[in-house]
Amino acid sequence: MNIYRGQGHVMSDRTCRFFLIAIALLFILALCQPASAAARDVKIAVPELRPMVFTDEQxxxxxxxxxxxxxxxxxxxxxxxxxxxxxxxxxxxLASGDIDLIMGVADTPERQKLYDFSHEPALSAWSQVYAPGGSGINTILDLDGKRVALLKGDVNGIEFRNYAKKFDINVTYIEMDSLDGVFSATAAGKADAVVTFSLAGEQSANKYGLSETTVMFNPSSLFFAVPEGKNQDLLTAIDRYLAEGKGNPSSAYSQTMQKWFGMKGESGVIPSYIWWGLGVIAGLAVLFVTMSFLLRREVKKKTAELSRQNAALQSEVARRTRVEKELVRKNEELYAAYEQLTATEEELRENYQELSRKEQALRQARKKLNLLNMLTGQEIQNGLFSLSGYIELAKEGGCDETARTYLAKGGEILRSVDNTLRFVKNYQDMGSNPPKWHDINYVVITALSHMDFSHISRIMDLDNLEIYADPMLEKVFVNILENVIRHGAGADRVTLQYRQNPDGITILIEDNGPGIPAADKEKIFERGYAEKTGSGLFLAREILSITGISLKETGEPGKGARFEIFVPEGDYRFPENGNDPT
Structure with a gap:
């Protein structure tokens, strides 16, 4: 029994040692396990694209x-x-495999050949043109002959080159490695404008004192990219994270969007119907500008061709004149000269007929251009009306304050485009019909019928004066009299009379309002001054200039405005004196 118990003790000790060894092995395996599943190294690019990705002060x-x-x-x-x-x-x-991932980039057909992109967009943005204040850059055509700064490797630069090529404008490109570089160069006058994403450019524009222009294009979504066929697990994890985060207002993704842009979840992605609306308007605008540009270029080409032919014709006439003189001196060659003159007459007739045909073709081209402008303008105005409705619906749909601000800015842009279209329509009609004689009294009364002039008394002393002017003369008096209502605060009297001069006649339109400051007397007729007074006075001066009539403001500041319309001799008359100009 003692031996049995002794052997039992021996077996028990061995069992304990075996158990301790097993525990030690398990512990060693547990220590080794994290090493075999160590955290994966992921190399990620850090370019300077504030506020999306950048290096902070630390x-x-x-x-x-x-x-x-x-x-x-x-x-x-x-x-x-x-x-x-x-x-x-x-x-x-990324192309050489030195890094695994790049963030905040747009995919293009060329890039898709070299890289793989995430499926879920992290953010939406568009390409924006920034320029110093007062640059006068309002459309893509205003960048013709300008210097534009671009960020190397940026999709905005690629798309802008394509955009400029479509409109056949000549742009000098200045490429730099950093966002600060392109903005500082533009602020220093080394470039006229800079193109980048709206999100990345807003802070830099404020920092360097630049302003965003109305030139915007290329709405894009921003993704993550890896080398083609590699690191697919990174993209899968990113897509899963974004998809889950967008649907959860309390997710880390939503909190990140709130932190950097003041919007949550899917607010960073503009609704699809807004993209469609912007796309339709942009497409119609591009079509309108492109067709107008092409037709204008064709008209210029035809005009130059006619000028060359006219010069050749004049040269030919001069040569024939010399021939005729030579024939007078050479009486013995009279018969041959006669035949030559007959041939010359036939040639001149053919040239005249050809010139007439081309003149008719030019009139037809202008008629088609006017029709195209009218139809395109109607389509754009319909699109603007529809988009305005969508913007109002979006405001009522419960969007946050940031989105409402952007929608309000969009509405302001739409109104600006609508006003521009109306101005273009008036400018297009100007000069399209031949001038005629106008009864000034009738023109003024008709102009007054378009506005509320009940609180302003009128003194008219124009007799039966008539002037020879463009059919849009009524628009001139509408714009001048509207100026009294809009800007003649306190004016309650308007006087219309005329004054005869040795070389013509002057029509005077005066009010007793505050008048126009001396520094603004010529500026009010400039197109660029439209933000204060509209385009009416600019258009009025243009209409009058067609028949050589001038318009200026000569009132005394503080005592009222006085507009003087000078009609030269031969372009005015008093019908009671025989319908002849006096």
Missing amino acids: GNPAGMFVDILEDIAVKEGWNIIWVRGSLSESWDR
Whole structure:
């Protein structure tokens, strides 16, 4: 029994040792397990595209995309290695495999051949043109002959080159490696404008004192990219994170959007119907500008061709005149000269007929141009009306304050476009019909019928004066009298009379309002002064100039405005004196 118990003790000790060894092995395996599943190193590019991605004052990566990736890294067990460099350097490193991921980029057909992109957009933006204040850049055509600064490797530069090529404008491109570089160069006068994404450019524009223009294009979504066929697990994790975050207002993604842009979740993605509306308006505007540009170029070409032919014809006439003189001196060659003159007459007749045909073709081209402008203008106005309705619906749909601000700015742009279209329509009609004689009394009464002049007394002493002017003369008096209502605060009397001069006659339109400051007397007739007075006075002066009539303001500030319309001799008359100009 003692031996049995002794053997039992021996067996028990061995069992304990075996059990301790097994525990030690399990502990060693547990220690080794994390090493075999160590955090994955992920190399990610850090270009300078504030506020999406940039390096802060402490030298650390920061920005909306950085916050998103750091949150994903915690969930997926990544060890992020940030690789700083310019945007163009980052693309080169991604292509060579020196980095694994680049963030906040747009996909293009060319890039899709080299890289794979995430499916879920992280943010929406558009290309925006920024310029110094007072640059006069309002359309893509205003950039013809200008210097435009671009960020190397940026999709905005690629799309802007294509955009400029479509309109056949000549632009000098200045490429730089950093966003600060392109904005500082423009602020210093080394470039006339800069093109970048709206989100990335807003802070830099404020920093360097630049303003956003009305030139915007290329609505885009921003994604993540990896080398083609590699790192698909990174894109899968990013797409899953974004899809889950957009649908959850309390998610880390929504909090990140709120932190950097003041919007939550899917507010960062503009609704599809707004994209469609903007696309339709942009398409119609591009069509309108393109067709107008092409037709104007064709008209210029035909005009130049007619001028060349006219010069050749004049040269031919001069040569024939010399021939005739030579024939007079050479009486013996009279018969031959007669035949030559007959041939010349036939040639001149053919040239005249050809000139008449081309003149008819030119009239037809202008008629088609006017029809195209009218139809295109109607389509654009219909589109503007529809888009205005969609914007109002979007405001009532419960969007946040930031979105309402953007929608309000969009509404202001639509109203500006509508006013421009109305001005273009009036300017297009100007000079399209031949001038005629106008009864000034009738013109003024008709003009007054279009406005509320009940609180202003009128003194008219124009006799039965008539002047020879464009059919749009009534628009001239409408614009001048509307100026009294809009800007003649306190005016309660308007006087219309005329004064005869040695070389013509002057029609005077005076009120007893505050008048016009001396510094503005000529500016009010400029197109660029339209923000204060509208385009009416500019258009009035243009209409009168067709028949050589001038318009100026000569009133005394503080005592009232006085507009003087000078009609030269031969372009006015008093019918009671025989319907002849006096």
